Amino acid sequence: YSLAEKLPNVSPPNIIIMLMDDMGWGDLGVLGQPSKETPNLDEMAAQGMLFTNFYTANPLCSPSRAALLTGRLPVRNGFYTTNAHARNAFTPQEIVGGISKDEILLPQMLKKKGYVSKIVGKWHLGHRPQFLPLKNGFDEWFGSPNCHFGPFNSSFRPNIPVYNNSEMLGRYFEDFKINLKTGESNLTQMYLTEGLDFISRQAEAKQPFFLYWAADATHAPVYASKPFLGKSQRGRYGDAVMELDYSVGQILDKLQCLGIEENTFVFFTSDNGAALMSGPMEGGSNGPFLCGKETTFEGGMREPAIAWWPGHIKEGEVSLQPANVMDLFTTSLALAGIDPPDDRILDGLDLTPVLLNLSEKLENRPTFYYRGNELMAVRVGPYKAHYWTWSNSWEELKSGINFCPGEEVPGVTTHNQTEHTMQPLIFNLGRDPGEKYPLNVLSKEYQETLRRISPVVQEHQKTLTPGMPQLNMCDLAVMNWAPAGCEKLGKCLQPPESKPWKCSWPH
Amino acid sequence: YSLAEKLPNVSPPNIIIMLMDDMGWGDLGVLGQPSKETPNLDEMAAQGMLFTNFYTANPLCSPSRAALLTGRLPVRNGFYTTNAHARNAFTPQEIVGGISKDEILLPQMLKKKGYVSKIVGKWHLGHRPQFLPLKNGFDEWFGSPNCHFGPFNSSFRPNIPVYNNSEMLGRYFEDFKINLKTGESNLTQMYLTEGLDFISRQAEAKQPFFLYWAADATHAPVYASKPFLGKSQRGRYGDAVMELDYSVGQILDKLQCLGIEENTFVFFTSDNGAALMSGPMEGGSNGPFLCGKETTFEGGMREPAIAWWPGHIKEGEVSLQPANVMDLFTTSLALAGIDPPDDRILDGLDLTPVLLNLSEKLENRPTFYYRGNELMAVRVGPYKAHYWTWSNSWEELKSGINFCPGEEVPGVTTHNQTEHTMQPLIFNLGRDPGEKYPLNVLSKEYQETLRRISPVVQEHQKTLTPGMPQLNMCDLAVMNWAPAGCEKLGKCLQPPESKPWKCSWPH
Numbered sequence A, B: 001y002s003l004a005e006k007l008p009n010v011s012p013p014n015i016i017i018m019l020m021d022d023m024g025w026g027d028l029g030v031l032g033q034p035s036k037e038t039p040n041l042d043e044m045a046a047q048g049m050l051f052t053n054f055y056t057a058n059p060l061c062s063p064s065r066a067a068l069l070t071g072r073l074p075v076r077n078g079f080y081t082t083n084a085h086a087r088n089a090f091t092p093q094e095i096v097g098g099i100s101k102d103e104i105l106l107p108q109m110l111k112k113k114g115y116v117s118k119i120v121g122k123w124h125l126g127h128r129p130q131f132l133p134l135k136n137g138f139d140e141w142f143g144s145p146n147c148h149f150g151p152f153n154s155s156f157r158p159n160i161p162v163y164n165n166s167e168m169l170g171r172y173f174e175d176f177k178i179n180l181k182t183g184e185s186n187l188t189q190m191y192l193t194e195g196l197d198f199i200s201r202q203a204e205a206k207q208p209f210f211l212y213w214a215a216d217a218t219h220a221p222v223y224a225s226k227p228f229l230g231k232s233q234r235g236r237y238g239d240a241v242m243e244l245d246y247s248v249g250q251i252l253d254k255l256q257c258l259g260i261e262e263n264t265f266v267f268f269t270s271d272n273g274a275a276l277m278s279g280p281m282e283g284g285s286n287g288p289f290l291c292g293k294e295t296t297f298e299g300g301m302r303e304p305a306i307a308w309w310p311g312h313i314k315e316g317e318v319s320l321q322p323a324n325v326m327d328l329f330t331t332s333l334a335l336a337g338i339d340p341p342d343d344r345i346l347d348g349l350d351l352t353p354v355l356l357n358l359s360e361k362l363e364n365r366p367t368f369y370y371r372g373n374e375l376m377a378v379r380v381g382p383y384k385a386h387y388w389t390w391s392n393s394w395e396e397l398k399s400g401i402n403f404c405p406g407e408e409v410p411g412v413t414t415h416n417q418t419e420h421t422m423q424p425l426i427f428n429l430g431r432d433p434g435e436k437y438p439l440n441v442l443s444k445e446y447q448e449t450l451r452r453i454s455p456v457v458q459e460h461q462k463t464l465t466p467g468m469p470q471l472n473m474c475d476l477a478v479m480n481w482a483p484a485g486c487e488k489l490g491k492c493l494q495p496p497e498s499k500p501w502k503c504s505w506p507h
């Protein structure tokens, strides 16, 4: 399949993926946030196609981002752990691993057609030198390898570096301020400027580009710049959303101002559901969906998603097509007229038939909900079958960590890992998007659905070859003590002796 | 205040209030229903003003409707019970009472300016002869005095009549079919036809009109006509929503086709939150809000609400103004240029300044959440204080009736009536619309909010004179045995001997 064949007069468009961090489905006005504070995103949806059944591949940052950039499930691309069953793993500073050199990332593929690629914002696919963006296909980078946690004291733990391309520019809380008390930071402004500059430069050079705009202001600790602080009805989290919404508007305006909007495909989404355990001050909304980040309920994995491409995508469309961040890999290749890699299994589909109304929707496309090494649930059509359920452990819950605050569906939001493989819990997400009413196992609907889903799961599991897990080992010696460029800045720190251990992933 | 003074060139517009039955805030696409199946309502919002903080005056049918038509809280207009504390009461067939003759209803007031008024659909303010619409200001009626429950066997309980004006036309399940198995019924079609006919006749007569379009297809047992059955992603409930959405579109189209859209004020809302105890097959969605019908949590009382008046209300506006069904009474009078009654307290405000962007919003307007004779909660600004909490009793819960399925906020969704008057639970609905995170009572925010809300509550309670409760007595003899017109149809039934008792209201 080649888009060029079907649309011969379309030249490969620029591609912009705007990936939010922990923003929830319900944070957009157009998706029911009562405060309706996202006029630019709502307008983007009105001018483009809104996906209401769009998913991430994993309910937390690192594996979700690895899936987006490889088009493959984390269990294939290695962004998971086998240290314990069904555990969420990511890339904190002490992680030894990162994106495998055997994986092919989207910017690497796009080079075949001369695309220049830039990532602005959070990387999160490993922070050791070989794992960084410029070693993995990106031509430019402004941002950070890890979350903006801190401040740290520099002896037991270094502050997270901010990079410009292959060298650090400084560190969070030292050179890049985040005021934890007031919530003030100019980072979103910087990310916006970096994005706009890149777009302008590429437009001037008349060179196709891929901009991966990965701002992280809605990840706790949430932040916003002064003009936005205190502006939201929703507190500081809402301020961050408003600044991101403003930034999205600025980026779309820039494309229009440069006259390249009809040659730029833009996609907006988020890496995982809202972090309800940080709510309400620093967590967003998952609308009508159950639970949030870290879980394989809809609140953890269903994402806001808007495609925008004036002149190509019809205005004001709503698509119910089940789609996925991994589709952005495959779809981007199709748009660029590049054949996807044929030496590996891809989980992403090409969404261009849906985007361009070229054909029927891809109705039966399954959605797989993984937590670490376990397939927790599967969606086929409107039906979702849970093979395993878990919110978090009783121990964590008792310590105050709650992924489902105010919600409790008996036998569903379990605090033990609960196996249902012999008799999965099945929900009809059409009439029960909140996963509150499991189908009666004796009903005809249940039996028919199980007969429909079971072969999909069997086929998936039979053919699945898990990748080498990259998120098993931790070591204090690998932290961001002395990133490239630290010498010039006098910012190098002395790493401790290497003492690797198997990382502990509590949920 | 007179609108005519402020807008001298506006003649009193026609008024259409479209009141849904048990439709939830989250059932509209524009308010975040993932299936996005309400294109006409979404378009109505795009052409008008969407209220995201709009409330009913009571979380169930009868008192909500009595409040809308009188502009007064049920505790004032008598639509409540004192048989037990904080109980929801309505007008089943065995109710003796109904709307008090001392109340003044909107159509009675509108007569002063020559309006002709019609109610299409469900009345629910009492079914005994003196309580019916044509005795209370309406000129025309097509519909039913009670809910479309049934079928009944005619010896212990008559089927509910359907009236045309002051005489019955037949009975549900006998002459007006509702197929409980398939969900098929043509009632919404009939209500649509009745509404359209009335509009056309009034337009032709060039006489101002008030149409109160009170379709009830989303009240269990939900129904839709054949063309809509099976069309929704959401099952039968969604089919009913789609047919109502279609009907709304037809009504707005008719106004435009007749060229009277700039002289017709249309308001769409619902009488109470979605009935979660009937979900997911026969209940809707309250979006991100807590619990549903019968409760004073946001899910029970926050309603979808759209104002539409081309040429007067700016397109695509969103108002965060806390507003209420009771405001429709006061606002309608203002639009008609009629002074409101000055011999009684009105709880409704005139929303025209908000609708027409004439002034600042009415920020500090309190919202009172009553359950029966008890003030359960108050909202002032973004803050809501609960003085009493109750979902339903343990007994009811154990019998399978659940007003908050899948939701449990400790100490909030209580199954005992729990008093918090000494230390109310306070939520910030801006950042916590789902009422999941009560403010810490030791926080400055809690203390300041309490100081702001307490005098509002004291003033309200000090000045409140409860009306005579109308919903205390029941009697099998008062049921719809022999409605006016039954003789002609051979549909009269023999009432049993009168044996009144104090109605039992379990929740």
Ligand SMILES: [Ca+2]
Binding pocket: A020, A021, A022, A060, A061, A219, A271, A272
């Ligand atoms: Ca994230």
Ligand SMILES: [Ca+2]
Binding pocket: B020, B021, B022, B060, B061, B219, B271, B272
């Ligand atoms: Ca109702």
